[in-house]
Amino acid sequence: MSSPTGRLFPGVRLHVVTGKGGTGKTTVAAALALALAAEGRRTLLMEVEGRQGISQLFDTPPLPYEERRVARGPGGGEVHALAVDPEAALLEYLEMFYNLRRAGSALSRLGAIDFATTIAPGVRDVLLTGKAVESVKRAEGGRARYDAVVMDAPPTGRIARFLNVNAEVAGIARMGPIHSQANSVMAVIHSPRTAVHLVTLLEEMPVQETLDGIGELDAADLPVGAIVVNADRPPVLTSAQQVDALAGTLDRAALAGAVAAADVVTPRHSAVASVVDALLDEARDHAERVALAEQERERLLQAERPVLALPHLASGIDLGALYELADALRSQGFGTPVHP
Amino acid sequence: MTPSLWQGAHRLDVDALLDDPTTRIIVCCGSGGVGKTTTAAAVGVRAAERGRRAVVLTIDPARRLAQSLGLSQLDNTPAAIPGIDTSAGGSLDAMMLDMKRTFDEVVEAHAEPDRAAAILANPFYQALSTSFAGTQEYMAMEKLGQLDRQSQASGSWDLIVVDTPPSRSALDFLDAPKRLGSFLDGRLIRILAAPARAGGRAYVRVLTASLGVFSNVLTKIIGAQVLRDLQTFVASFDTLFGGFRERAERTYALLAAPGTAFLVVAAPEPDALREASYFVERLEQDRMPMAGLVLNRVAPVRLPELSAELAGAGAERLRDGDPGPDSAEALAASLLELHADRMRQATRQHHLADRFVAANPQVPVVAVPALAQDVHDLDGLRLVGAALAERRHAAGTPVPGRR
Numbered sequence: 001m002s003s004p005t006g007r008l009f010p011g012v013r014l015h016v017v018t019g020k021g022g023t024g025k026t027t028v029a030a031a032l033a034l035a036l037a038a039e040g041r042r043t044l045l046m047e048v049e050g051r052q053g054i055s056q057l058f059d060t061p062p063l064p065y066e067e068r069r070v071a072r073g074p075g076g077g078e079v080h081a082l083a084v085d086p087e088a089a090l091l092e093y094l095e096m097f098y099n100l101r102r103a104g105s106a107l108s109r110l111g112a113i114d115f116a117t118t119i120a121p122g123v124r125d126v127l128l129t130g131k132a133v134e135s136v137k138r139a140e141g142g143r144a145r146y147d148a149v150v151m152d153a154p155p156t157g158r159i160a161r162f163l164n165v166n167a168e169v170a171g172i173a174r175m176g177p178i179h180s181q182a183n184s185v186m187a188v189i190h191s192p193r194t195a196v197h198l199v200t201l202l203e204e205m206p207v208q209e210t211l212d213g214i215g216e217l218d219a220a221d222l223p224v225g226a227i228v229v230n231a232d233r234p235p236v237l238t239s240a241q242q243v244d245a246l247a248g249t250l251d252r253a254a255l256a257g258a259v260a261a262a263d264v265v266t267p268r269h270s271a272v273a274s275v276v277d278a279l280l281d282e283a284r285d286h287a288e289r290v291a292l293a294e295q296e297r298e299r300l301l302q303a304e305r306p307v308l309a310l311p312h313l314a315s316g317i318d319l320g321a322l323y324e325l326a327d328a329l330r331s332q333g334f335g336t337p338v339h340p
Numbered sequence: 341m342t343p344s345l346w347q348g349a350h351r352l353d354v355d356a357l358l359d360d361p362t363t364r365i366i367v368c369c370g371s372g373g374v375g376k377t378t379t380a381a382a383v384g385v386r387a388a389e390r391g392r393r394a395v396v397l398t399i400d401p402a403r404r405l406a407q408s409l410g411l412s413q414l415d416n417t418p419a420a421i422p423g424i425d426t427s428a429g430g431s432l433d434a435m436m437l438d439m440k441r442t443f444d445e446v447v448e449a450h451a452e453p454d455r456a457a458a459i460l461a462n463p464f465y466q467a468l469s470t471s472f473a474g475t476q477e478y479m480a481m482e483k484l485g486q487l488d489r490q491s492q493a494s495g496s497w498d499l500i501v502v503d504t505p506p507s508r509s510a511l512d513f514l515d516a517p518k519r520l521g522s523f524l525d526g527r528l529i530r531i532l533a534a535p536a537r538a539g540g541r542a543y544v545r546v547l548t549a550s551l552g553v554f555s556n557v558l559t560k561i562i563g564a565q566v567l568r569d570l571q572t573f574v575a576s577f578d579t580l581f582g583g584f585r586e587r588a589e590r591t592y593a594l595l596a597a598p599g600t601a602f603l604v605v606a607a608p609e610p611d612a613l614r615e616a617s618y619f620v621e622r623l624e625q626d627r628m629p630m631a632g633l634v635l636n637r638v639a640p641v642r643l644p645e646l647s648a649e650l651a652g653a654g655a656e657r658l659r660d661g662d663p664g665p666d667s668a669e670a671l672a673a674s675l676l677e678l679h680a681d682r683m684r685q686a687t688r689q690h691h692l693a694d695r696f697v698a699a700n701p702q703v704p705v706v707a708v709p710a711l712a713q714d715v716h717d718l719d720g721l722r723l724v725g726a727a728l729a730e731r732r733h734a735a736g737t738p739v740p741g742r743r
Contacts, residue, residue: 022373022607053611155372204714236674238665251668258672262654264646278643279675285640286678288712314684316610 008306008333009225012195013136014188015150016225018159018213019199020206024230026053027317027325028199028310029152030079034326035335037073041147044135045070045081048128049154054081059319065089074323074330075339080146082135087113089127093181125162126182133188156198156209160216163189163196195225200300202229202293207300214303226334227305229297231312235290237283245287250280308332347690349697352632352704354728358387361498362599365488366631369504369513370605371615375636378715378724379605379708380503381434385718386725387499388432389425395433395487395496398503399480406436416441418487418497423718433497442479443469446587464573476505477513481591488594511615511622514592601631604703606696608638608689613696620700632704634728635693640709641686648683651676706730 009015015032019025026047033045044067047054052062058070063083071079090113094104107113138145154162164186188194196217200210210227217224237245244250256276259265265272300307309332310325330338357363366387368380377398384396395418418433447465448456459465469475484502491497504513594600602623606616616633623630655676663669697705708727715724 020373021371022609022612056611204716236678237671240666241671241674250671254668255672255675258658258668259654259676261669262658262672262676264650264654264676266645266650275643275646278646279672279679281642282678282682283675285712292713314681314688316688 006333007335007337009195011192012225013144013146013148014132014194015148016132016153016159016163016194016196017150017199017228018153018156018196019228019230020156020209023199023201023206024317025155025199026051026057026152027322028197028228028230029150030054030057030322031310031325031329032197032334033079033148033150034071034073034322035329036148036150037071037077037079038326038330038336039073039075040077041073041336042078042080042145043073044146044149045079045152046084046132046135046149047082047152048084049152050083050085052083053152054083057317057319057322071319071322074326075336082131084128084131086124086127089131090123093127093130126185129163129189130181130185133185136188136193153196156213159196159213160220160222163217163222164220190221190223192223194223196222197225197228199228199230201231202296202300204292204296207296211299211303214305224305227300227303227307229300229307229309232309233289233293233312237287237290241283242287242290245283246291248284250283252276252280255279306333308334349701350632350704351731352634352706354383354386354706355390357601357631358383358390358392358499363499363601364491364599365484365500365502365594365601367502367504367513367595367600367602368605368634369602369619370634371612374605374607374612375708376605377503378721379603379634379636379728380501382715382721382724382728383603384432384434384501385421385424385721386729387501388421388430389428389722389725391428391430392499393431393497394499394501395435395491396501396503397435397437397480397483397487399437399439399476399505421718437476437480437483439476439479440469442483443475446482459573462573463569477515478588480505480513481588485587485591485594511618514595514622514626596626596628598629600629602628603631603634605634605636607636608692610692613692617696617699620703630703632706633696633700635705635707637710638689638693638707639682639685641682643679644683644686646679646683648680648687651680651683655680 015029015036017025017029017032019028029047030045033043037043045054047063054070055061055063058081060068060070060081063081065083065085065088067080067082069078070081073079087108091104091108094107104113132149132151135146135149136144153159198210198213200206214224214227235242241250256272259275259279260272265275297307308329310328313321313324315321326335327338329335357366366380366383368376368383370376380396380398384394387394397418415435416438418435421432421434424430424432444460447459451459480502484500487497487500491500602619604616604619604623606612620630620633622628655673658669658673658676661669663673693705693707697703706728708724711720711723713720715721
């Protein structure tokens with residue numbers, strides 16, 4: 001899974017990012033795209049759910065159905081972004097393969113395009129994944145237009161079905177152009193050129209969904225990439241302190257002495273005692289969370305996939321934070337290495 | 341920390357809502373991952389233990405409510421939840437929506453057996469009933485309507501708590517049924533269905549002619565066999581369409597009726613609060629009864645008077661003395677840094693909540709502190725319920741359940 005130089009996913013061109021709602025899937029996809037755009041590379045970050053999450057993250061106007069540069073990669077490089085609109089993708093597809101632009105707009109008026117992209121089963125997914133594969137394959141001046149494509153994909157619960165368009169479509173179209181289009185898309189998605197990364201928090205339910213998702217992806221023979229632990233909080237206590245905090249046996253008197261020495265007690269909160277009470281409560285709370293998180297991390301490690309961790313950022317996510325997260329990924333072997 | 345704007349907002353009184361016998365339906369809505377399912381379950385448990393005969397309808401395919409209630413499986417029909425304190429005369433049933441089964445039942449109830457069988461076997465129906473974006477929302481509405489009629493008829497429940505599907509947008513719950521309705525009523529469907537309707541009239545011939553051209557294009561794109569399946573599907577489904585739209589409209593009206601209350605659930609994150617704002621706007625526009633905002637998983641802060649800056653400076657003073665890692669000084673420094681980090685997070689969350697309240701001053705708010713433990717049993721749900729009903733704003737007050 002890693003190259004001789006220890007980099008993760010060296011041959012992967014299409015990175016599909018999924019995760020349970022609320023785990024920060026879009027943020028992680030953006031950080032991956034940035035990490036892959038370092039040192040003069042060019043990546044495409046795609047979103048497929050019409051949410052405009054990318055433009056909010058990069059603080060740009062809403063993205064049209066058009067590839068735009070949204071950020072520079074660290075050390076030179078470019079992140080382009082695209083919000084894929086299934087209807088526009090279908091019209092583009094009709095034009096590209098059937099030279100049917102005029103018929104396309106007639107179909108659009110009849111509601112056929114709406115039909116094809118919302119109800120005709122699998123068609124929507126074929127179009128979205130098809131666009132990703134097209135971007136991977138696109139060449140320009142003898143080399144690939146994009147070094148990597150990162151897709152902010154549907155959530156974990158739907159990912160296997162979303163990527164496994166072949167099965168969906170085969171039930172409906174057993175032959176014909178849609179069928180062959182689906183097949184050529186599947187050839188890339190099932191190949192080592194694709195990796196599906198799963199974003200999670202170290203909490204019980206997201207971890208369970210991640211493990212279930214890996215099971216479904218494996219069963220569908222889809223290439224599972226890394227597990228990305230988002231908003232990871234490094235323990236602030238030593239292991240001895242952690243044990244005492246959990247048991248409620250931290251040395252209160254000694255702590256009170258140290259708090260007094262820290263000189264944080266102002267007239268507004270009358271006594272050292274109240275500060276110590278609050279800190280002890282917070283210590284126990286923290287220790288409980290850490291214990292739970294470590295339990296969940298153990299479960300993730302049993303999946304035997306690379307586990308990457310992104311730090312929790314108390315100040316929230318903005319463009320600067322994305323670069324910080326991209327660096328964290330690079331230092332864990334994802335994308336190009338960080339040079340000292 | 342200075343008192344925040346949102347802490348001065350109207351306080352959402354959940355117990356008053358639950359105790360009001362005219363409250364018949366509570367809809368928990370919000371974007372994915374904000375804790376809707378847990379909130380719905382907690383509201384159900386609290387209502388039941390305060391004497392309501394409640395039923396919780398959950399839609400989530402991850403079966404999280406089942407986990408939350410300590411059940412391994414929920415069925416498409418409500419089942420009693422054991423372990424509820426019924427001393428106040430209440431009870432709690434719960435069910436999980438089986439989207440396909442609900443759809444199948446509607447078809448079976450409205451079509452002749454032969455035709456129903458043909459519909460159920462059609463690949464387009466199978467896709468529509470399992471993967472069309474919006475079917476889940478539509479069927480959630482359908483099930484809500486059924487539960488409502490059932491409770492009116494048999495009196496088995498006096499409160500229905502609805503969890504909404506985990507769509508990317510909270511608005512999908514309101515919009516999807518209409519979208520499905522307008523699709524089923526659309527021009528394309530009418531054209532495709534035309535040959536199946538009574539033939540001979542002139543317009544049918546015109547339509548058939550244009551359908552010929554149209555079919556050629558479609559055949560070219562999707563293949564002849566797909567088109568045949570599609571036409572069979574549309575033809576056999578045709579008579580049901582009107583019924584579907586009417587039912588969706590009836591349930592939509594039920595949502596706007598007195599006795600319904602929407603609880604908008606959001607996490608104190610930019611995306612979730614943005615979705616919540618959209619939803620609040622939409623409820624007002626459609627004159628739907630909104631009870632208030634549940635601000636879920638707010639970072640609990642003890643001792644808000646000790647600012648991040650002061651705590652950070654204190655930690656630095658202690659670290660300057662280069663204490664050993666297990667010394668009391670190092671512990672105090674770590675805990676002060678932890679406190680500073682929490683204060684920064686809380687400040688950010690308060691800022692986000694303030695922006696929401698500034699834009700929606702009329703919306704009552706209740707904050708539920710993040711619990712250290714995951715919620716997966718009745719006791720956990722009772723804690724969340726107690727936090728929902730807490731009379732003071734949670735930030736700066738002890739976290740429920742703490743000693």
